[in-house]
Amino acid sequence: MHSLNHLKINGLLREFFDKFLQYFPGVPIFFTVSGFLIFWAFDRNHDIKKYSLNRILRLYPALYVCLFITVLLLIFFSSFSLLTHTSFYIWLIGQLTVLQFYTPEILKFWGVGTPNGA
Incomplete structure (x- = not known):
């Protein structure tokens, strides 16, 4: 999606990726996992x-x-x-x-x- 935005690609290709990627909530999953890992690292060492x-x-x-x-x-x-x-x-x-x-x-x-x- 970032490439499509930066390269200003529109039309059928853009519509396909918009519909396809809605089934893969990558950003929320990324923030959830990284937040868990950062807290886990802090939990092991409170200093x-x-x-x-x-x-x-x-x-x-x-x-x-x-x-x-x-x-x-x-x-x-x-x-x-x-x-x-x-x-x-x-x-x-x-x-x-x-x-x-x-x-x-x-x-x-x-x-x-x-x-x-x-």
């Missing part, structure tokens, strides 16, 4: 500092690997001139934190208008 550290150590290394690959792909598909823009570094700092909503104009060429479409 909020240790729990938070464990979550950070679990999530951020993968985030940084993905960001590194994304930066390489951005440079490969555009040029090293990205590295001369201040807005690129502001975006990069945002991607290294939880402030991943900012996308400068120089990166609007990528995908659906942002390297981090999620």
Whole structure:
């Protein structure tokens, strides 16, 4: 469904997927299962500092690997001139934190208008 929205696909294909996917409530199931797993991890360890550290150590290394690959792909598909823009570094700092909503104009060429479409 995300692809159909981003690519602006309408007509019979869109209608088919709309009807087909209504039988698969993926988002509610995802949030239910992930909420259960996050609470289960916290229930095993009630120390909020240790729990938070464990979550950070679990999530951020993968985030940084993905960001590194994304930066390489951005440079490969555009040029090293990205590295001369201040807005690129502001975006990069945002991607290294939880402030991943900012996308400068120089990166609007990528995908659906942002390297981090999620």
